[in-house]
Structures are given as C-alpha cells and as structure tokens.
Amino acid sequence: xxxxxxxxxxxxxxxxxxxxxxxxxxxxxxxxxxxxxxxxxxxxxxxxxxxxxxxxxxxxxxxxxxxxxxxxxxxxxxxxxxxxxxxxxxxxxxxxxxxxxxxxxxxxxxxxxxxxxxxxxxxxxxxxxxxxxxxxxxxxxxxxxxxxxxxxxxxxxxxxxxxxxxxxxxxxxxxxxxxxxxxxxxxxxxxxxxxxxxxxxxxx
Ligand SMILES: C[S@@+](CC[C@H](N)C(=O)[O-])C[C@H]1O[C@@H](n2cnc3c(N)ncnc32)[C@H](O)[C@@H]1O
Ligand SMILES: Nc1nc2[nH]cc(C(=O)O)c2c(=O)[nH]1
Ligand code: SF4
Ligand SMILES: [Mg+2]
Numbered sequence: 001x002x003x004x005x006x007x008x009x010x011x012x013x014x015x016x017x018x019x020x021x022x023x024x025x026x027x028x029x030x031x032x033x034x035x036x037x038x039x040x041x042x043x044x045x046x047x048x049x050x051x052x053x054x055x056x057x058x059x060x061x062x063x064x065x066x067x068x069x070x071x072x073x074x075x076x077x078x079x080x081x082x083x084x085x086x087x088x089x090x091x092x093x094x095x096x097x098x099x100x101x102x103x104x105x106x107x108x109x110x111x112x113x114x115x116x117x118x119x120x121x122x123x124x125x126x127x128x129x130x131x132x133x134x135x136x137x138x139x140x141x142x143x144x145x146x147x148x149x150x151x152x153x154x155x156x157x158x159x160x161x162x163x164x165x166x167x168x169x170x171x172x173x174x175x176x177x178x179x180x181x182x183x184x185x186x187x188x189x190x191x192x193x194x195x196x197x198x199x200x201x202x203x204x
Contacts, residue, residue, distance in 0.1 A: 014198030
C-alpha cells in the first residue's frame, strides 16, 4: 500500500486546539473539494509506503504528527495509523469532514466546508470565518456537532481568488474579517479564536 505525499515538514502546529505544539506535518496530495480560498497547493506528490513515511518523520524529535492535505481522508487508513502508534506517535488529522476517517486517529480536527460531517468522531471543530453574513448561522449549526473544542479561524484572503488581487484591499478585508470574527466570538463565548500563528511567525 502506498500513499501520495505532497510534503513532509517539521514546524509548530499553527492552528486550533494544539497551537504551539512542535509537530511533523504529513501532507497528502489531492482533495475532493476545490475551496476558492484554499491556502495550500497540494496536487503534486510522490508515492510512499508506510515504512518510508515512518522512517522520514522519525528523523524529527517530536512524536506529534499532523496529517493534512489536501484531504487526508481520501488516503489515510487504519493500518498507517496503527504503524504510527507502534512507533509512539500521537496522530492528529485535519479534515474537511466530508469523508470517513479511520476510528483509531487520536485527534480529529474538522474544518467543515459543507454541511456534510461524515468523518466519524470529531474532537475539534475549526470553522473558517468568512464574514459573508452566514457565519452566525453556521456557528449555531456546527455547535450541534459533539466536540471538545470549537474555534473560529479568520479566513486569510491574501490567498483567495474570491477577492481583488490588490494588496491594500486584501489587507482591509482581512482586518474586517478579524473584527467581525472577534464580535462573533464575544457573542458566542463557547467558541474561541484560532489564528494561523505560523503565518504571523513567518514559519511553515
Ligand atoms: C489546507 S486544509 C487541509 C485539510 C482539509 N482539507 C481541511 O480543509 O480541513 C488545512 C486547514 O487550513 C484551513 N484553511 C485553508 N485555507 C485557508 C485560508 N485561506 N484561511 C484560513 N484557513 C485556511 C482549512 O480550513 C483547514 O483547517
Ligand atoms: N504550521 C502549520 N500549522 C498548520 N496546521 C494545519 C495546517 C494545515 O495546512 O493543515 C498547518 C500548516 O500548514 N502549517
Ligand atoms: S477542503 Fe481543505 S485542502 Fe481541500 S480545497 Fe478546501 S481548504 Fe483546501
Ligand atoms: Mg496550512
């Protein structure tokens, strides 16, 4: 069994509940959605088997792996998660929630892009805040999904093809989204802020 891997890198978990934790990122290639705001190029990749993945990620000192993509649920299976567990890894997955995930993952971060939550157990809902006028309704809808943590993450418009490709306009839009997001959090105190701290720190 092989997996198409886009990149492997060592950084700090930049987002969500585990923000700040040193982690190895295993980015799988390909996605079942095409979000216009997606901040990641994930099409390219190299076929790797579980042995090679475990060998490569084990060269780093952390034992927290974040499996992301693209959409990792398109490829991740219980056998790879078992192999990671045998080697001492805590396995976090970042998913859009539309596809089933193996049940042996340690932490499921679901950042829903559609109404469909089919990934099984969710530990964390990390909803992107778009300020399109429907976020409050989406917050209410995803509050009903059982999870340990609910966060709102302001959408980074500098990578979006939804908005003008003008630096000033993008900066204004980002600032507006942040202000709206803070107001929304203050009105819904069971939710917390998730910032993409790796972008603030200018690391990967
Ligand atoms: C690239 S996605 C890959 C995992 C999965 N496909 C998903 O969407 O959750 C990783 C994380 O980046 C977030 N993300 C993608 N584009 C973003 C943007 N422009 N601003 C803020 N977060 C973004 C997603 O919501 C998700 O939480
Ligand atoms: N530092 C850092 N943290 C992250 N958390 C989730 C990421 C992702 O792209 O899934 C990501 C990422 O790309 N970089
Ligand atoms: S689901 Fe995730 S990886 Fe796929 S396009 Fe949307 S943000 Fe990007
Ligand atoms: Mg990212």
